[in-house]
Amino acid sequence: xxxxxTETAQEKMELVxxxxxxxxxxxxxxxxxxxxxxxxxxxxxxxxLPTFLNLMGDSDRRLRRVAxxxxxxxxxxxxxLIGTLDKIAVQDNLDTRIxxxxxxxxxxxxxYKETRRKHPLSGNGLVSDGIRREREMLSELKGRARYIxxxxxxxxxxxxxxxxxxxxxxxxxxxxxxxxxxxYKHGIPIDADIVLxxxxxxxxxxxxxxxxxTGLQSEVSDYVLKWNDTRELIxxxxxxxxxxxxxxxxxxKAQLVIAFGCTGGQHRSxxxxxxxxxxxxxxxxxxxSHRDIxxxxx
Numbered sequence: 001x002x003x004x005x006t007e008t009a010q011e012k013m014e015l016v017x018x019x020x021x022x023x024x025x026x027x028x029x030x031x032x033x034x035x036x037x038x039x040x041x042x043x044x045x046x047x048x049l050p051t052f053l054n055l056m057g058d059s060d061r062r063l064r065r066v067a068x069x070x071x072x073x074x075x076x077x078x079x080x081l082i083g084t085l086d087k088i089a090v091q092d093n094l095d096t097r098i099x100x101x102x103x104x105x106x107x108x109x110x111x112y113k114e115t116r117r118k119h120p121l122s123g124n125g126l127v128s129d130g131i132r133r134e135r136e137m138l139s140e141l142k143g144r145a146r147y148i149x150x151x152x153x154x155x156x157x158x159x160x161x162x163x164x165x166x167x168x169x170x171x172x173x174x175x176x177x178x179x180x181x182x183x184y185k186h187g188i189p190i191d192a193d194i195v196l197x198x199x200x201x202x203x204x205x206x207x208x209x210x211x212x213x214t215g216l217q218s219e220v221s222d223y224v225l226k227w228n229d230t231r232e233l234i235x236x237x238x239x240x241x242x243x244x245x246x247x248x249x250x251x252x253k254a255q256l257v258i259a260f261g262c263t264g265g266q267h268r269s270x271x272x273x274x275x276x277x278x279x280x281x282x283x284x285x286x287x288x289s290h291r292d293i294x295x296x297x298x
Contacts, residue, residue, distance in 0.1 A: 020101030100145035183265025215270025265292030
């Protein structure tokens with residue numbers, strides 16, 4: 001009995017086989033599955049799939065979500081895919097789904113001409129000849145697919161959104177807002193998308209009993225948040241984020257980094273980063289970090 005077969009039903013491994021027409025968006029698809037937390041492998045020969053699944057099902061590895069791209073690039077092995085699918089179909093503790101990506105012939109030809117790539121089945125002939133052969137070879141596999149996405153009129157971000165809608169385990173999807181604090185004396189974070197300078201707010205550093213603390217302590221956060229300027233700043237930033245963040249998400253970003261900076265990165269910036277991380281978590285996947293919170297002089 002295989003490792004996969006001995007696991008409990010509650011620990012079913014998810015297997016998504018990404019396949020379909022060359023040029024229909026498999027690269028975007030596998031990147032989207034990586035963002036969803038799947039362990040992804042590209043162009044795996046079908047005959048190796050059962051061995052690969054047993055390795056992934058090892059209880060020490062705890063890998064439960066796997067996405068595998070199988071397409072006509074490995075055409076010498078592709079003929080064995082249907083037989084391999086029949087073999088793994090009997091494994092009760094494996095939830096196998098096939099995602100088939102398609103597009104109309106005109107769109108596929110246009111995409112190949114734009115990228116100047118050669119179709120894997122065209123040989124020395126026309127791209128359209130390769131597309132026709134590929135459709136014939138994939139017809140049975142398309143009939144087995146649980147999901148068929150036609151990307152003819154889709155932008156890459158729309159395909160990502162469709163994959164998130166169908167395969168994400170959380171309604172918040174893959175888009176993440178990373179809120180961080182930093183100190184200007186240590187430099188601006190190079191990966192920040194939005195940098196907000198809060199050095200104009202009253203500084204707890206000059207209050208003797210607050211100086212050794214950080215914005216993670218209530219004494220400091222209460223001090224920073226009590227001022228009218230802080231409350232007005234928060235109100236204006238809430239309006240700004242309500243406008244900006246959905247547009248970053250619609251543009252196709254996987255994450256947005258918002259960085260709050262004060263002089264040392266221990267009091268004011270930490271307080272504001274913690275406040276907005278909690279505020280935004282109601283709507284988005286959110287992470288918070290404090291780059292310089294322990295970076296005290298000397």
